[in-house]
Amino acid sequence: xxxxxxxxxxxxxxxxxxxxxxxxxxxxxxxxxxxxxxxxxxxxxxxxxxxxxxxxxxxxxxxxxxxxxxxxxxxxxxxxxxxxxxxxxxxxxxxxxxxxxxxxxxxxxxxxxxxxxxxxxxxxxxxxxxxxxxxxxxxxxxxxxxxxxxxxxxxxxxxxxxxxxxxxxxxxxxxxxxxxxxxxxxxxxxxxxxxxxxxxxxxxxxxxxxxxxxxxxxxxxxxxxxxxxxxxxxxxxxxxxxxxxxxxxxxxxxxxxxxxxxxxxxxxxxxxxxxxxxxxxxxxxxxxxxxxxxxxxxxxxxxxxxxxxxxxxxxxxxxxxxxxxxxxxxxxxxxxxxxxxxxxxxxxxxxxxxxxxxxxxxxxxxxxxxxxxxxxxxxxxxxxxxxxxxxxxxxxxxxxxxxxxxxxxxxxxxxx
Numbered sequence: 001x002x003x004x005x006x007x008x009x010x011x012x013x014x015x016x017x018x019x020x021x022x023x024x025x026x027x028x029x030x031x032x033x034x035x036x037x038x039x040x041x042x043x044x045x046x047x048x049x050x051x052x053x054x055x056x057x058x059x060x061x062x063x064x065x066x067x068x069x070x071x072x073x074x075x076x077x078x079x080x081x082x083x084x085x086x087x088x089x090x091x092x093x094x095x096x097x098x099x100x101x102x103x104x105x106x107x108x109x110x111x112x113x114x115x116x117x118x119x120x121x122x123x124x125x126x127x128x129x130x131x132x133x134x135x136x137x138x139x140x141x142x143x144x145x146x147x148x149x150x151x152x153x154x155x156x157x158x159x160x161x162x163x164x165x166x167x168x169x170x171x172x173x174x175x176x177x178x179x180x181x182x183x184x185x186x187x188x189x190x191x192x193x194x195x196x197x198x199x200x201x202x203x204x205x206x207x208x209x210x211x212x213x214x215x216x217x218x219x220x221x222x223x224x225x226x227x228x229x230x231x232x233x234x235x236x237x238x239x240x241x242x243x244x245x246x247x248x249x250x251x252x253x254x255x256x257x258x259x260x261x262x263x264x265x266x267x268x269x270x271x272x273x274x275x276x277x278x279x280x281x282x283x284x285x286x287x288x289x290x291x292x293x294x295x296x297x298x299x300x301x302x303x304x305x306x307x308x309x310x311x312x313x314x315x316x317x318x319x320x321x322x323x324x325x326x327x328x329x330x331x332x333x334x335x336x337x338x339x340x341x342x343x344x345x346x347x348x349x350x351x352x353x354x355x356x357x358x359x360x361x362x363x364x365x366x367x368x369x370x371x372x373x374x375x376x377x378x379x380x381x382x383x384x385x386x387x388x389x390x391x392x393x394x395x396x397x398x399x400x401x402x403x404x405x406x407x408x409x410x411x412x413x414x415x416x
Contacts, residue, residue: 017302035287053277060271082247091230094244098228101256105138107167117176150180174210182320189222210321232376237285296403297324338368344406345370
């Protein structure tokens, strides 16, 4: 396609995409404002001051900034307790800590949203989806698939709950590397009531990655016993350099803290090494940053739908996470897309993404991530396993303006 025609086509696509996204943008801004109020109220209630940012070394005893941040997360997520630590190396680490916290040898973890995300399967030690499949620490694993509509299958969940060894019901809020929709917070609330009514001795644990601040409520507001996520995704606001969080019932959070450190130590230790300011400022920025990522996703959905690609969610669908799925149909188109996103990045824009055997995945994965923080998927990034139907998963965007530029570059390369 000649350059002038290509630029004209891109301009037309962008103009139509912006028009299609206008209503969604209004709702995104509304949610961001409400969630900003929630975060700001928590900061004021806990009297955040500059002294909280100094951090600690060694054991980390008496770190007022760390202790108050735990309390602030608990208030924002509506929970009894929380731990926020740079010692979590990624979201998978935080999630595995939360998953095993309520379980003892012989207990069963029941996943009701199908198989967990690829890296979490390895972290759990899940061998397959058979009922009673043995995982690490003597824990058993089972799963219930979503129904044909991509929704929670309550009849099958009820049947699975008849097993008295089921002590934990796990649900992954986001779509992961699948084509099913993200699960709305209200639906998670329905699940929590369903489980607690039938099995008061079982807890509900939610993988909250990619979902924080997307809606007005969090899973913990509607009955989830424990939630976990990564600080280099939504709640870190693009500023947290590493870490994760676990929030929920006090006894379960304490159990998670003892898995993170050691029995008898729990959350009492943990040097923050001068990172507190980034965690506080990132959390303050998070609702706005998430809104930027959502706008980027909506815009991308509108652009690539016009280009004839299958997109989920569609540009006018209500969103429950920041991920945008685009089915590209071939490895070559995945590579071109990732090249475009990389070229639109502020860091390593000159790098050409190539598929590779990424740790924790069964298939080669291609990833575009020109980020200030390595692997930070709240920054504009795109990735996907090289397997049919050759789908790319786009997420992030610290600013909509920069996200829009990256999307346009990806679209341009797909036209070639």
